[in-house]
Amino acid sequence: SVILVSNVSSHSIRRTDFFRDLLAYVVVVGLVIAVSQDGKIYLYESAVFLIAYLVYIAFVVVHGYIKRLRNLGKKDLPGEQEQLIKESGASSALSDNSTALPVSINDSSDNEDVALAGLTWPQKKSWAVKIQFIVEYPFSILRWLTVPSCDGEWDVPRWIFAILSPIPAAFLILIAAEGWDGFNIMASKLPIYAVIIIAGVPFSVALFALFLYKWRYNPTGSLNPGSVVLFISGVVAFITSVAWMNIQANEVVAVLQTFGIVFDVSVAVLGVTVLAIGNSVGDLVADTTVARQGKPAMGVSSCFGSPLLNDVLGLGISLTAYTAKNFPHPFPVNTKSTDFKTVIFCWIMLSLTLVIHGVVFPLSRFTPPRIFSGLLFALYIGFMLFNVLEVTNVLGFAF
Secondary structure, eight states, X not given: OHHHHSOOOTTTOOHXXXXXHHHHHHHHHHXXXXXHTTSEEOXXXXXXXHHHHHHHHHHXXXXXXXXXXXXHHXXXXXXXXXXHHHHTTOHHHHHXXXXXXXXXXXXXXXXXXXXXXXXXXXXXXXXXXXXXXXXXXXXXXXXXXXXXXXXXXXXXXXXXHHHHOHHHHHHHHHHHHXXXXXXXXXXXXXXXXXXXXXXXXXXXXXXXXXXXXXXXTOTTOOOOOOHHHHHHHHHHHHHHHHXXXXXXXXXXXXXXXXXXXXXTOXXXXXXXXXXXXXXXXXXXXXXXXXXXXXXXXXXXXXXXXXXXXIIIIIIHHHHHHHHHHTTTSOEEOOTTSHHHHHHHHHHHHHHHHHXXXXXXXXXXXXXXXXXXXXXXXXXXXXXXXXXXXHHTTSSOOOO
């Protein structure tokens, strides 16, 4: 999808980053296959996944730091700064010794409020957009109450939502982690929701006090809360956004499972088709959205990095927790089951796909043709059909 909706080219894809992510994914798939073949996963084997991810993150950080140092060195070369200015389109503004105004970063220092996405009435839009706005309005309020503003605009409405957000954001994270049953959890002698309210009120009070200072006493007139609050806001917004996507994905999966039960569709068939799609639809939307915004490199990297994170942390944390709790007993894997046979085919298909990417991208000089996206779609459809036929014992292959 990223290749289909964006211009993936050698100018947007860094070769070292591509091979780094591809190789890391191949290594993780190899680890999964290796540790499960004997039907037992021990504590040290599960810990390997966490160690592998830490090594990957360390490599990414060190490699990025080295690249920044190299770029700084290049900028000191004669004529390099002039070339960079020309490429940015700003050479004409500097060549005539004119004074250029700095680019304004909106901090709502003016008196005009910036429109709140999903809450400001779309006056000039079509009737279909207005109907969509009305349907989405309650959810837009919930979104603004749980996801702090990170758009660089800090006006009075955004401050109000930020002040109210600590308690709703904590409730959202609780629902994403434990479901609605999470409200029954007891923390010491108090229910968890009471603890969240008691702990959230001081944060709201602190934000309100900061808002009053910015509004009444700040000599610059800017409502920007400062770098510390902006950093915390960004972290909380990221966590709550992930929580929202997790809740939505779980609800979609639950609805589809209900249809499977009602229409008597095999759970195994749902697992390799609909549920697998539901598990990845968040990544699909995020990757294509980033690609449409002119960042195909980030979209391609996320295609490898997101499932890599799921495999390494998902398997690593869950298996490590189980094996540590039941030490020295290993986690049992039934290698004789039909489900494991399906998993083997998934491994084969995933490995084949990674090899294809490792061949096509270099051969096309990291400018894959759009027809390659069609090939990938065809591979997935073929993989899904084969799995369905195998699970329903139409083919009867043995691995």
